[in-house]
Amino acid sequence: MAASLSSISLKSSPSSTTSSWLRHRPLSATFGVTTLSFPRHCEKTRRFVVLAMDGKPTILVAEKLGEAGINLLKEFANVDCSYNLTPEELCSKISLCDALIVRSGTKVNRQVFESSSGRLKVVGRAGVGIDNVDLAAATEHGCLVVNAPTANTVAAAEHGIALLTAMARNVAQADASTKAGKWERSKYVGVSLVGKTLAVMGFGKVGSEVARRAKGLGMHVIAHDPYAPADRARAIGVELVSFDEAIASADFISLHMPLTASTSKMLNDETFAKMKKGVRIINVARGGVIDEEALLKAIDAGIVAQAALDVFSEEPPAKDSKLVQNENIIATPHLGASTAEAQEGVAIEVAEAVVGALKGELAATAVNAPMVPAEVLTELKPFVALAEKLGRLAVQLVAGGSGVKTVKITYASSRAPDDLDTRVLRAMITKGLIEPISSVFVNLVNADFTAKQRGLRITEERVLLDGSPESPLELIHVQISNVESKFASAISDSGEIKVEGRVKDGIPHLTKVGTFEVDVSLEGSIILCRQVDQPGMIGTVGSILGEENVNVSFMTVGRLAPRKQAVMAIGVDEEPSKQSLKRIGEIPAIEEFVYLEL
């Protein structure tokens, strides 16, 4: 359990410690600290992991979550269910938590990530909308965000239909009136749905389920969604139309898009003015997609006959909210996902995603990290290790270390270009490039962000090889431009630091440094020496290392021609002393050497 929390592993091999997609940071006063040593072939370094004394991570559940989900979490972690926390209480608790689970009622803002001091590694949203989570801040802090995108779809669609029919027949108002002892049959004459046009705005999961149901009610359904596939619309018998056409021709408009910068207040004075007089609006998406002041004006102007709102820009709305008080508006307190079945479903969906992420599996519901299928990850596993090590080697060859700005990665493969997902490899090379020269922790979530923030420009190139595409990759080159090297032989003919690696028998190997072909397994650390090729060099260096019991795992010599310059690559299991390294440097035939930690 401890190892799996600290060292995020590939799904197919939960106990593997090779990768660290999400690595935990050091120490906490309140918790026991476990120092884990990893097998030599997996990791050179030891990692510090924050774990409770019982060896379990801590998950804070900040909003009510279905029991089945809580039980799943408890099998893996200490679960702290603390509901109704103030923002200050959340910030003070969060530094003791590895994961946080919320619904839509908790603002997971930048302050929360900053207050976590790097310990928070996963935020689970028990639902779809992630507009209450600051995704940019999560990514900057290397925190994975996962949601539960499917389990409440039907519940939300059913609520949309409930609001549509209730609004058309004044059910809520008539109920209140009848309960007040009145019998107002003529006041609550409704409108029929059959034959009316419903515009579904946002034809995603909920929108398409609403469309399907509305067709069953005999409505003519059109939809607007700039990203929806036409075949899905065709299959349901819905016509995809432009925004203007949708709002101009609809008798009913049902909103189902996420709240983003581009959908914010998309129903506003200007767009209400284009609608058919007497239109009715249903919103089970997010309050912010409607300009609420504009809606009230449109109702007063008789453009909008009625609205049914489940969501509000501010939740809960003020007690004297003009929206809630308006007799042409029916309101529910964000109940779209609130069925027993949906809540049980999202609880399980989010709990599985959070536990999986803490174990190191890349969640299929990741919102701010590449979603890479488990089978692809399994195949790429040795190349992931190679990628990180090549990044580490390349950056250590730079003189000064900090001036790295331009990196080119070349992947040589016989697979078709669209048959190789390089995002994970790029992230791991970035991790290897940045971590040795900074205090920043880089993982799959924040790799691209961190590179960008440091002005590191990484370009990727694919080289298509002939041959059978059994292996996803033949080799990876990492090339750093416009820098000087502390090991001049690492500079290629075109003037860049260049290292090349391959995977042999599942183990990453360094196969080229600059123009010199070498072959050393990337398992321990490496000494690279340039020398004049002559007999006895291997023995001389080997005996210096042997004298202080440093085990040599690998030694190869790459030379331009016999008795000319050669590069000797020596893999060592232990770190040689400074004295031994000095003695190696003083061997007359050795022109330059460098010790590189992997």
Ligand SMILES: NC(=O)c1ccc[n+]([C@@H]2O[C@H](COP(=O)([O-])OP(=O)(O)OC[C@H]3O[C@@H](n4cnc5c(N)ncnc54)[C@H](O)[C@@H]3O)[C@@H](O)[C@H]2O)c1
């Ligand atoms: N009231 C509730 O309790 C409740 C429950 C579930 C979902 N929701 C909300 O409903 C919305 C939809 O959820 P979903 O699961 O269907 O998400 P989804 O991602 O499956 O669908 C959203 C759709 O909106 C489309 N879209 C994006 N920008 C658009 C634009 N400018 N115009 C039109 N369409 C646009 C997307 O292409 C996508 O197809 C989300 O905002 C979600 O938070 C609310």
Ligand SMILES: O=C(O)[C@H](O)COP(=O)(O)O
């Ligand atoms: O986006 C969602 O999934 C819904 O709005 C549900 O939100 P809730 O989890 O707060 O009910």
